Amino acid sequence: MTQYKYIKSLNHALSFYIEDCVARGQSNATVTTKQYLLNLFLNWCLSKEVDFIHQLTIHLLEDYRRYIAAYRKPADKKPLSIVSQYHRLSAVTTFCDRLHYYDILLDSSYLKFELPRLGRKLPKVIPDESQVEILLNQPLLRGDIGIRDRAILEMYYATGMRRNELAQLNLRDIDWQGNMVLVRKAKGGNERKVPILPRTAFWLKRYIDNVRSKQVKIASGDALFLGKTGKRILPSTLTELVGRYLRRSGVSDKGACHLIRHSTATHMTNNGADIRKIQELLGHSDISTTQLYTHISISALREEYVKTHPFAITEQQ
Numbered sequence: 001m002t003q004y005k006y007i008k009s010l011n012h013a014l015s016f017y018i019e020d021c022v023a024r025g026q027s028n029a030t031v032t033t034k035q036y037l038l039n040l041f042l043n044w045c046l047s048k049e050v051d052f053i054h055q056l057t058i059h060l061l062e063d064y065r066r067y068i069a070a071y072r073k074p075a076d077k078k079p080l081s082i083v084s085q086y087h088r089l090s091a092v093t094t095f096c097d098r099l100h101y102y103d104i105l106l107d108s109s110y111l112k113f114e115l116p117r118l119g120r121k122l123p124k125v126i127p128d129e130s131q132v133e134i135l136l137n138q139p140l141l142r143g144d145i146g147i148r149d150r151a152i153l154e155m156y157y158a159t160g161m162r163r164n165e166l167a168q169l170n171l172r173d174i175d176w177q178g179n180m181v182l183v184r185k186a187k188g189g190n191e192r193k194v195p196i197l198p199r200t201a202f203w204l205k206r207y208i209d210n211v212r213s214k215q216v217k218i219a220s221g222d223a224l225f226l227g228k229t230g231k232r233i234l235p236s237t238l239t240e241l242v243g244r245y246l247r248r249s250g251v252s253d254k255g256a257c258h259l260i261r262h263s264t265a266t267h268m269t270n271n272g273a274d275i276r277k278i279q280e281l282l283g284h285s286d287i288s289t290t291q292l293y294t295h296i297s298i299s300a301l302r303e304e305y306v307k308t309h310p311f312a313i314t315e316q317q
Contacts, residue, residue: 004102010042013053013105017098029164029235037091056096058109065089086116127263131251132157135260138245144211149241151200151207152225155181156242156257158200160264160282163238163257170222174204183283192283265290 007013017038021031044067045051050060068085072078080088093113099105127135136153139146155166165183173182179201180193196204208224217230225233243256252259265278279290 004104007104008052008054010045010051010053010056013099014038014042014095016104017095020098027164034091034094037088038095040088041092041095053099053105054107056099056105056110057107058113061089061092061110061113064092082116083118086118089113089115126266127251127259129267131249132260132263132267135245135249135251138249144214147203147211148207148225149245151203152238152241153245153260154200154203155196156260157264158196159183159194160261161194162261162283163235163242165283166257167225167233167235167238169224171208171224172222173224174201176201176205190283190285192280194281 004016007016014035018031018035021034026034041064044064045055045060048060048063065085068080068088071080073080093110093115096105096110100108100110136150136157139149139153142149152166155161155169159181161183168184169181170184173184174196175181175193179196179198181196183192183194204224212224212226215226215230219229219231220226221232223232227233227237239256242260246252246255246259261282265282268278268281269275275290282290284290
């Protein structure tokens with residue numbers, strides 16, 4: 001791939017990399033995030049008089065790590081979370097990986113660079129089945145828009161899909177005969193088919209027949225869920241929508257789409273679902289990620305503990 005050796009500057013390399021990401025079918029959201037994080041890195045490089053690709057070494061990355069660790073946010077003077085630090089550094093190493101692939105970056109010392117380890121935490125709130133039912137009933141007082149929102153919430157809980165995946169659903173992705181939905185624009189560019197419940201299909205049909213038909217415009221295209229303007233609903237709108245219903249229902253004052261995704265996986269696991277099947281449903285490439293999302297609830301753990309631990313059994317006798 002020696003034809004790319006004319007790329008010398010970091011700015012030129014960034015433009016090339018972004019074009020490469022687009023050519024490989026990465027989503028607009030992914031590309032935008034990468035560009036933002038790498039611009040932060042390039043601006044820091046500029047302050048260090050680092051302008052060229054050959055200056056990308058492990059020593060530079062370690063300097064950037066120390067800068068990020070010492071950085072304080074202007075608004076509250078607090079440090080960046082370990083997750084934010086991870087994302088900033090990961091964006092740089094992925095950038096280096098692609099430049100190395102094209103023989104634009106020849107120094108491979110960056111491969112020794114270790115990203116921060118992310119701690120894994122249980123979510124503070126996992127709604128139980130009865131709480132989810134309360135949540136799903138919240139939109140019914142809002143007329144037509146409430147029917148749309150009920151269909152969205154039902155789809156979330158039935159499939160456990162990500163918010164970007166739900167926002168990108170099209171009418172043709174629903175298999176009404178088999179009660180399945182095709183997730184086309186999944187994370188990593190993969191596709192998967194997931195089942196939906198008959199009750200989910202009921203609310204989808206009610207929304208499509210009675211609400212979407214009133215919203216639809218030329219700009220709607222084949223989008224399944226539409227916003228107030230008649231265009232495809234935005235992921236940010238889904239976050240606001242789900243968060244509002246979670247607070248209104250009293251289920252949780254924090255969290256949104258991801259909390260329902262987690263609830264789906266947790267409830268299915270508690271009811272005996274195989275973790276490999278949950279992995280397929282959620283679209284995880286790594287089983288360890290699925291395990292993070294399928295911790296049993298504390299109440300279920302306590303109940304099982306009392307029933308099975310020898311000392312607990314002795315105390316009950």
